[in-house]
Amino acid sequence: MTALTKYARLEASGLWRASPQDQRREVVISVGEATLTISDMRDKPITHWSLxxxxxxxxxxxxxIFHPDGDTGETLELDASEAQMIDAIEKLRRAVERTRPRPGRLRWAGMLLSLALVAALALFWLxxxxxxxxxxxxxxxxxxxxGDALMVRIERMTxxxxxxxAGTRALRDLRARLGTGPISMVPGIIGTSLHLPGGRIVMDRALVEDYEEPDVVAGFALAAHTMARQSDPLRDLLEVTGTWSGFxxxxxxxxxxDTLDRYAEHLLTGTRAQPAMSGLLDVFATASVRSTPYAYARDITGETVLPLIEGDPMSGKEPAELLSDADxxxxxxICGG
Incomplete structure (x- = not known):
């Protein structure tokens, strides 16, 4: 989005409060890839708003005065002196609105479709x-x-x-090297990695703290990215939460x-499917990433992931560097040690 690129480095100060009962706080606002980041005066993020x-x-x-859709109690106030940020937010809102389907059309299309199917099949909606x-x-x-709404709920638990x-910059570099969607690292309890609607990948801090090389976290990022292409994350959500959610x-x-709350809990506690190993080897080959470290991270014995070890596309080769030692x-x- 051209408008987003133009304002990617824009920052401003404002007054934020989480609810009408809370006192307003002075904060710093910056425009991210898909969110407006609200940080305290020590540059520690407080919350993220989806653009x-x-x-x-x-x-x-x-x-x-701005607020998240559906929550008028949480507000962000920008003084007239922050005209550039105000204009930027308005322009980004208009740009997003132009890409948004008209709710009325979507509503009518859904209603007409449901009536047509009921009439044709004389059965309950399949x-x-x-x-x-x-x-x-x-x-x-x-x-x-x-995906952003699910991320908020996941963060409540993790x-x-x-x-x-510095860690965030290194994570962005790794993402660019791998060609995946946005990656978020959380403090814990997710085990390995998750993929959310919209392309976001969520990873456990253990994947960078418990291993000596970046190939492991890169492998789990590629696996999540591959799984999202093999099994649509939005379809997974609707199949878990039920037909009424889809309707x-x-x-x-x-x-x-409450639907999003239930699915976020399911993501953190449910059994996760893994992408097919044959297809995963092709992904590792395309990205020039070794599959062996990832395989042993999944199964230290190597027994259940033997194809990933024996078929490592980088075996005997010198793959392109994932990150420098410093990065x-x-x-x-990235999680503070």
Missing amino acids: AAIRRANPGQRPA PGALISHTVSVVPQVKRAEI GPACSDP RLLTTGRLEG WLRLQG
Whole structure:
């Protein structure tokens, strides 16, 4: 998005509060890849707002007051002196709005489709057909919004995503090297890695702290990225949360908060499928990443991952560097040690 690139390094100060009962705090606001980051005066992130879900409480007035979609109690106030940031947020909101499907059209399409199927089949709406249709029509911006909402709920259980600046830069470099979606590192309890709607990958800090080389975390990132292509994360969500969730998303463009809460808990506690090893070897070969370290991290005995060890595409070769030694040390410290 051209508008996002233009404002990628823009920062401003403002006043933020989590609820009407809380006292306003002075904060620093910066524009990220898909979010507006709100940090305290020590540059420690407090919260992230999805650019696709920012609403303005007082259009055309200064100071400008913004809030997340659906939560008017949490507010961000920007003084008139921060005109550049205000204009940037407004421009990004308009840019996102242009890519958003018209809710009315989506609602009517869902209603007409449901009536047509009921009339044709004279049966209750088939769950599989509903989920498949919903997955096919939900746009990327809505998937990213759902992924951001899930990330907020995951952070409530794992703790906030690690945000050491040097480690974050190293993580961005690794992501660029691998060609995956955004990667977030959390303090713990997820075990390995998760993939969310919208392309976000969530990883456990142990993947960088418990191993001596970046090949392991790179392997889990590639595995999550591959799994997301083999099994649509939005379809996984709807199959777990039920047909009604798919119907609600199709007709209103929204998922209820308790639905997202239940799925976030499922992601952290449920059994996770693994991508097919044959396809995974192709991914490792394309990315020039060794599969053996990842395989032994999955199974220290190597018995259940033998194809990944014997078929390592980089065996006997010198793969391109994932990270410099200095950046690897920085990444290992992304959660503060």
